[in-house]
Every structure is written in C-alpha cells, then in structure tokens.
Amino acid sequence: GQxxxxxxxxxxxxxxxxxxTYCNSSTTLSNIQWYKQRPGGHPVFLIQLVKSGEVxxxxxxxxxxxxxxxxxxxxxxxxxxxxxxxxxxxxxKGGNNRKLIWGLGTSLAVNx
Amino acid sequence: DGGITQSPKYLFRKEGQNVxxxxxxxxNHDAMYWYRxxxxxxxxxxxxxxxxxxxxxxDIAEGYSVSREKKESFPLTVTSxxxxxxxxxxxxxxxxxxxxxxxxxxxxTRLTVT
Numbered sequence: 573g574q575x576x577x578x579x580x581x582x583x584x585x586x587x588x589x590x591x592x593t594y595c596n597s598s599t600t601l602s603n604i605q606w607y608k609q610r611p612g613g614h615p616v617f618l619i620q621l622v623k624s625g626e627v628x629x630x631x632x633x634x635x636x637x638x639x640x641x642x643x644x645x646x647x648x649x650x651x652x653x654x655x656x657x658x659x660x661x662x663x664x665k666g667g668n669n670r671k672l673i674w675g676l677g678t679s680l681a682v683n684x
Numbered sequence: 685d686g687g688i689t690q691s692p693k694y695l696f697r698k699e700g701q702n703v704x705x706x707x708x709x710x711x712n713h714d715a716m717y718w719y720r721x722x723x724x725x726x727x728x729x730x731x732x733x734x735x736x737x738x739x740x741x742x743d744i745a746e747g748y749s750v751s752r753e754k755k756e757s758f759p760l761t762v763t764s765x766x767x768x769x770x771x772x773x774x775x776x777x778x779x780x781x782x783x784x785x786x787x788x789x790x791x792x793t794r795l796t797v798t
Contacts, residue, residue: 605786614774615727617786660726664783670717670740671783676726 576663578675586683591648593678595661602666604637604644609677610657618646651682687711690775690790697769697797705760705793707775713788715781716758720744721772721792730773733758734781762795769797 577596585591595604603622607615619628621637621644628635634647644663648655658677665671688709697703709716718730729742733752747766752758758777762769773793778785 603783607787614789614792615787617788620784620786622784662727667783668734668781670729670732670742670781672729672787674727676724 576661576673576675578661578678580678581676582679582681584681584683585651587653588650591651591655591680592645593659593661593680594643594645595663595675596643597663597673598642599665600641601663602641603664605662605664605672606635606644606646607660607662608657609660613657615660648680651680653682653684656680656682688775688777688788688790690773690793692793693791695793695795697795699797700764701797702761702763703769703795703797705762705773705775705795707758707760707790708756709758709775709777709788709790710756711777711779711788712755713777713779714755715778715785716752717776717778717787718742718748718750718758718760719774719776721774727774730760732781762797769795771795 605620606618609615619635625639626637632649636645658679660677661675662672691706715734717732719727728744730748731750733739736755739752749761775790776787
C-alpha cells in the first residue's frame with residue numbers, strides 16, 4: 573500500500589545546529605502538509621506544499637517539495653529550544669483529507 | 685476564541701466498559717476526524733465526517749462508533765470490542781473535507797483502560 577516514510581525517527585542537536593527531516597513517498601503526491609507536535613501537545617499545522625519543486629520559508633524553517641512530488645523536506649536553521657517536538661509530514665494523493673498518509677514523525681531534541 | 689475542545693483530557697475506564705470521548709468545534713468547519721496516536725505509530729484515522737449526518741470509516745474503525753448529529757459535535761465511542769483501547773485520541777476538523785484544507789486538532793484525550 574501507499575506509504576510515506578519519514579527519516580530520521582529521532583534527532584538530537586545542540587542549540588544553534590541545523591536540523592532536517594525527510595519524507596519519501598512510494599507514489600506521486602498531490603500535496604504534502606507538515607505539522608509540529610510539542611511534547612504532550614497536539615499536532616499544529618505548519619504549511620502545505622502543492623507545486624513541483626516548491627520551496628516555502630517560515631522564518632528559520634524551509635520546506636521543499638521534490639520535482640517528482642514524491643519527497644519533501646523540512647530544514648530548520650540554527651535550532652532553538654522552542655523547536656523541540658515531533659515533526660510530521662502528511663501526504664495526499666488528491667481529493668479527500670481522508671486519504672492523508674501520515675509519516676511516523678521525527679522527534680527533535682535540542683540541547684541548550 | 686474559535687477552536688476544538690476535547691474532553692476530558694484524561695480518562696480511565698475498566699475493561700469491558702464503553703466510553704464516549706467528546707469533541708466540539710466552533711470553527712464552523714464542515715469536516716471532522718478522529719485519529720488515534722500510539723507511541724512510534726504516528727496518526728491513524730478512525731472515522732471521519734464531511735457533513736452532518738454522514739460519516740465514513742477510516743483505517744482502524746473496528747471497535748469504535750461515532751455520530752454527527754450536529755455540525756459542531758463529533759463524539760467517539762470506544763466500545764468493549766476494541767482490543768487495545770489505551771491510546772491518545774485526537775479530534776480534528778477542517779474547513780472542507782478536501783485535501784487542500786489543513787487539519788485543526790483538539791488537545792486530545794488520553795484514555796487508559798485497565
């Protein structure tokens with residue numbers, strides 16, 4: 573079945589270091605969404621990517637959608653302790669949100 | 685202040701009992717969802733509803749039931765037939781059920797069944 577693989581599962585960085593998480597789909601996606609879940613909290617929507625090769629930035633966060641629309645990445649520049657949490661990607665083949673395929677998430681820990 | 689309210693935050697039940705988790709939204713969203721989150725397993729869709737009085741099974745609907753009698757409310761019942769009910773349950777809503785409509789999540793209910 574369709575899968576969205578997300579790596580790494582865990583990442584431990586020193587404050588100030590960069591961080592990247594990757595999502596790879598076995599099939600072409602219509603779009604991909606990114607969410608952040610703080611420890612003990614709930615997922616919060618960050619961004620949606622729709623176009624092939626799309627790059628979007630939110631302050632220190634850079635999101636990319638691959639040319640083939642099968643992979644995506646989230647890069648955080650100069651991590652801060654407020655970046656701690658689990659980052660999820662969720663890919664769609666199109667149409668209905670019911671068809672969102674969630675990655676297992678990357679848990680980020682930041683040492684001050 | 686608009687949002688999604690889930691209650692209670694923590695819930696404890698004995699095995700064999702049905703339990704209903706509440707989810708209310710005042711965002712005027714058409715679509716609502718129930719997800720289950722287990723450590724290391726990500727989010728798995730239990731049920732979803734695109735409009736009032738209509739709902740569909742998600743990937744892991746067995747042992748669960750829902751209703752959507754009002755646009756604002758989408759309660760989830762965890763029945764005694766659910767073999768592993770202990771989990772973190774997340775309710776979400778979106779403007780529409782289309783995939784360009786991001787999900788807004790409630791704070792979740794952590795259910796423990798012993």
